[in-house]
Amino acid sequence: MNLLRNAIKSHRPIRVDHRNLRFSLFLRDSPRPFSTEPQQPSQDTPKDPFLRTPSTGLVYGKLFGITKHTTKSDIVSLLEGCNVNLDDMKVDYNRTYMPTGMMIQFPSRYAYDAAIRAINRKGRLYKLERADRSQWDFITPYGGKSVLLQGIPRNALLDDVERFLSGCLYDSSTMQILVKPAFPDPIRMALVHFPSQTQAMHAFITKNRSFCLNNQISVRVLQ
Template identity: 45%
Template sequence: MSRLAAAALRRGVAASRGHTSSRLTSSMPASVRLFSADASGETTATAADSQDDSFLKSSNEGLAYGRFYGVIGGGNRLEKNMLKTDIIHHLDKCGLSLDDVKIDYNRGFFPLGALLRFPSKAAFTTAIRQANQNRLYRIEGISRDEWDLKQSYGGKAVLLQGVPRNALPEDIERFLCGTNFEPPPFESFLRPGVPEPIRMVLVKFRTKTDAMNAFITKNRSFCLNNQVSMRVLQ
């Protein structure tokens, strides 16, 4: 074989191998080609998780707390029948839930205001702006400690008003017969009234539904000879 023929043969073999290599590369399964991308994607996801954790942490640290109250009628308090949902509706641009509202009662269980937990400082600022629009309510900042120390009844407690002063726990249980109340001891105290002090009894229930059912079925019923009014505490 001549030198020219041998050289031509070698060039043909090399070209054939190059085309074969190209065909093999183009026909490799997608999963094989994406192996390095998968590893990269896992690293990216881990970084994203880290960013999410950082965001949640910063959001938690950004919580703000405030007191919501009315300014009409010469006193800083809430309307007696105002509900948590009323407050949330009034501050509808602040992202509040029922768990973010605690009603602040005095010793006679009159609502003085509501403690609020905002998801951010910006939401707190928005709430102040919304409250100032109609000039019926005000919001002032409070500490987290004040929020943490305030008990929330969460609609699971009912206040009985007008219970006879001589009524025993057994009498109150008979009055509540048919409802799913928590057993004694009940919290009982006197509130100033005319012509004599009014006895009040706080009864706790296992769920909001139980408390509301008791209110619906027993409100204005009689314990011994006294008519008893009931109010669900929020």
């Protein structure tokens, strides 16, 4: 009899409390509680504002490592495929007209990133860093139309410099005589503006290492 009773008990259906079941389903399916607390930013959100810059729009960088012999065409070749041209570049000169770097205007962040990759791949002598638009606006664009004459004698007059430039087409009204501190004597320079790049290059080709009075003059085209 005991065995029969145990067998009967084991075959009783299991009763489920439907009230508890409905409550559990409600908790599982109910939306998250409303909160007035602001959501915490994702840990993956970049903190650098530049990294959040849209892929479109101008981006500026400054290229370090250039010398007085570096031309814009050299950098255009270096950054081939980055969608920059000669008008997108300005050389930053110090007070003695030695280049401290080259500002470059990129059409997008993608172009800037491509330039970083190009420099890492084939131009390790250069370094590109992010720059502000204000730095671009501050730099005077010479555009290959200005020439710097270095080594002018201390006793040379403006007429002597003009005779040195005989045969060149330039704007004499904008010529500036400058002095570069040096030891043992300061170096006199002249900044001369030309109407075109062709005329400035002609002056470089025909006058570089020529003499003004007894001094040999170095001629350099400013980029």
